[in-house]
Structures are given as structure tokens and as C-alpha cells.
Amino acid sequence: MKLGIIGAGNMGGAFYKGLAEKLGHEDLYLCDKHNEKMAAIGAKNFYNEPGEMLEKVDAVLIAVKPQAFDELIRQTGAGALTTKLLISMMAAVPIAKISAATDSARVVRIMPNLGVQVGKGVTGWVASNSATEEDQRYVQHMLEAVGEAVQVDDEDGLDRLSVITGCGPAYFFYLTELLTKKARTLGFSEDDARKMAEGTYIGSAALLAAGAEGANDGAAGAAHASRDAEAWRRAVCSKGGVTERAIATFEEHGMEKILNAGVDAALKRSDEMKKM
Incomplete structure (x- = not known):
């Protein structure tokens, strides 16, 4: 599965570096407005506009701040994300909102902590009902590349997890x-x-x-x-x-x-x- 990461900030960059080290660059793509950030991370396949990248990937890791989500949808158009597995690390943006904005039923929310920056993170995650078993195996594998992964039963579980792992x-x-x-x-x-x-x-x-x-x-x-x-x-x-x-x-x-x-x-x- 080819993964595109939107956002090369602290968390997005940490995931790119961790995944590239463990899984290689070939199926990994990165999108950010700032070329210097992507160069510092060592990205091989990178873009400034998400639309170009989305044509090449099967799954998308949304690593932008919650307040930037609406702008991202305006840039890409909801239809560009409909067929993708969407993995969101946006805090306080529920699966229902992501699904409604993108028309994608295959949505996973993740809650990483600071340790992912050194490959020692603990990331909680929860999948929508429409995420397939293959989707869920992929997410577990992806998260284990940057530390430990803990699947929770529902989105409230992410909140409970976060006050232990996030804080x-x-x-x-x-x-x-x-x-x-x-x-x-x-x-x-x-x-x-x-x-x-x-x-x-x-x-x-x-x-x-x-x-x-x-x-x-x-x-x-x-x-x-x-x-x-x-x-x-x-x-x-x-x-x-x-x-x-x-x-x-x-x-x-x-x-x-x-x-x-x-x-x-x-x-x-x-x-x-x-x-x-």
C-alpha cells in the first residue's frame, strides 16, 4: 500500500523518517508547502500540492493541525479522498466529521505521543466500522514502525489513552x-x-x-x-x-x-x- 503524508511538521516528519527507516522510501510520499522541511527530513518523493500526491497513493496520513483541515478539503476537493484509507492524527476531529467532509468511509484516527520522534512512541488508534481488516493490519504495522500501538474500542478510548500516553x-x-x-x-x-x-x-x-x-x-x-x-x-x-x-x-x-x-x-x- 502506498502512503502519502500531508504535513511535514514535528509529527508528520517523525512518521516519515520512522517509516522510511523501517519500510523504505519506495511507497512513501510527503506533501508540505515548505521544501526545506521535506529536504531536512530526507524525503525522496515529495510534493507541494496534495492533489498531485493523492493520484499516486492508496492511504493518506493527515498530519495537519485541526484548524487546517477545512482548507485541505478546499484544496483537494472531497472527491480526491473518497477512495483512500484516511489516517488522521488531528486532535478533537471525530471520524464522523472526517468521513462527512471527504466521503470516505475508511477512516482511522490515531493519537501518537512525543516518543514517535525518536522511534519510541505509543500511539492509540481506532478504526471506523468500514475500515477493512487489511486496512487495520496496515495501520498496526505502520504505527509499530515508530514505537508501540494500542487499538481502542471507540473514540472515547482515545481520550482516556491520551491522558496517559499523550500527557x-x-x-x-x-x-x-x-x-x-x-x-x-x-x-x-x-x-x-x-x-x-x-x-x-x-x-x-x-x-x-x-x-x-x-x-x-x-x-x-x-x-x-x-x-x-x-x-x-x-x-x-x-x-x-x-x-x-x-x-x-x-x-x-x-x-x-x-x-x-x-x-x-x-x-x-x-x-x-x-x-x-
């Missing part, structure tokens, strides 16, 4: 930021404090990743295969030790309750934004 990087960055600040109060320089907090975060994430890979690869990483986040946390907490005391203090101050409240607030805001 999630900010949660981890915030914790790293707080640890950096605390290290400064303990007398470390700004540079050393960042090294300590960020390096610890990156190393911990690598251990989790090694566990996930070990679970799939047998002997490779087998020492970590059974360890999820809870298991690693318990492994670090020696009985009666300093880490155990820190975790107990977090629990006493309601850290889980605070985290849950933040996630719930994000979901409430997502619901509010859909009604705007």
Missing part, C-alpha cells in the same frame, strides 16, 4: 525537573543536578525497556524479563533502607491520590475541549 511524557519530565531542583538544594551544581536526575530517569527507562524486550526475546534480557515498574521499585527498596523510607513518605503524603487527581483533571479538560 505522560510531561509527567515524567516534571518528576525529573523536581529531582533536579532538589539536587540543587543539596549542594550540587546545575550541570551535575541535571546529569543526576536525567541520567537516573534514562537509565531506569532503559531497564524497563530491557525487561519488555527480554520478555519477547527469550534469553536476551532474560534477567530483566519478569520485572515491570513495580518489581523494579521493590528491587530498589531494601527493607528498612533509605529508598523504602522515601517511598513510604510519598505514600503518606498521598502521591498516588495527587497523580490520579491530575490525570482525572486532564480527562475532564479533554471533555470540555470537545464541546468548544
